[in-house]
Amino acid sequence: MRFSANTGFLWPELGFLDRVRRAAAAGFAAVEFHDEAQGADPRALRAVLDATGIGVTGLNCRMAPTTGRAAIPGAEAEARADIADAVRVAELTGAGAIHVLAGRTAAPGAEATFVANLRHALAATARVILIEPICRAAIPGYFLHDLDQALAIVAAVGHPRLKLLFDCYHVETAHGDCLARFRAAAPHVGHVQIASTPDRAEPDHGTLDYALLLPAMRAAGYGGAFGCEYRPREGPDAGLGWMRAFAGP
Numbered sequence: 252m253r254f255s256a257n258t259g260f261l262w263p264e265l266g267f268l269d270r271v272r273r274a275a276a277a278g279f280a281a282v283e284f285h286d287e288a289q290g291a292d293p294r295a296l297r298a299v300l301d302a303t304g305i306g307v308t309g310l311n312c313r314m315a316p317t318t319g320r321a322a323i324p325g326a327e328a329e330a331r332a333d334i335a336d337a338v339r340v341a342e343l344t345g346a347g348a349i350h351v352l353a354g355r356t357a358a359p360g361a362e363a364t365f366v367a368n369l370r371h372a373l374a375a376t377a378r379v380i381l382i383e384p385i386c387r388a389a390i391p392g393y394f395l396h397d398l399d400q401a402l403a404i405v406a407a408v409g410h411p412r413l414k415l416l417f418d419c420y421h422v423e424t425a426h427g428d429c430l431a432r433f434r435a436a437a438p439h440v441g442h443v444q445i446a447s448t449p450d451r452a453e454p455d456h457g458t459l460d461y462a463l464l465l466p467a468m469r470a471a472g473y474g475g476a477f478g479c480e481y482r483p484r485e486g487p488d489a490g491l492g493w494m495r496a497f498a499g500p
Contacts, residue, residue, distance in 0.1 A: 319352020414441025
């Protein structure tokens with residue numbers, strides 16, 4: 252098993268570049284970013300990645316107060332500027348995927364706007380583009396809140412590089428039966444994130460049994476890193492025993 256540290260959730264008391272250093276020191280195979288890298292000094296970020304040897308699985312487009320804006324009608328220019336900025340950082344860091352966030356909206360035309368902006372993102376880069384259904388319990392009003400809705404958008408865009416960011420916490424919270432949902436969606440999954448349910452902490456407790464779930468996801472065909480987007484109960488370093496237990500041979 253390979254794990255990537257989500258710098259938006261882990262070591263929040265540290266500066267961004269120090270979070271990357273700490274992830275490498277803690278034994279993570281990779282990091283994944285929210286949108287912190289867009290504001291970092293490019294040379295300093297590249298130097299830290301080179302010095303630590305840690306990889307980058309992916310990053311978010313700019314989140315902004317609306318948690319992204321790719322599905323917000325009237326914000327197309329801003330959303331596409333966010334995509335261009337994320338592509339720049341992905342090229343700098345070697346990130347394999349870019350998560351295009353839909354944003355919080357219930358406006359008419361939101362789905363059509365999102366589809367158009369996703370097609371724009373796919374044309375702007377050769378990297379994987381991710382979309383993530385985020386449960387309403389976590390972000391009320393977020394447009395893309397349901398796994399079936401996300402799969403329908405993947406089908407509507409019809410591009411092999413558009414994939415799902417399958418966050419087990421969000422799927423379990425919204426739907427339940429996470430493993431069955433994963434198996435059904437597996438051909439379209441580009442990245443997986445893990446956290447306990449219902450408290451979104453370390454994945455070594457709660458209603459999801461990751462000791463069984465992670466190998467089952469591997470058996471279903473997922474070969475990527477598992478993104479660790481959780482809120483530590485007592486600090487990230489104190490709670491990392493789960494990673495050693497789940498790492499496997």
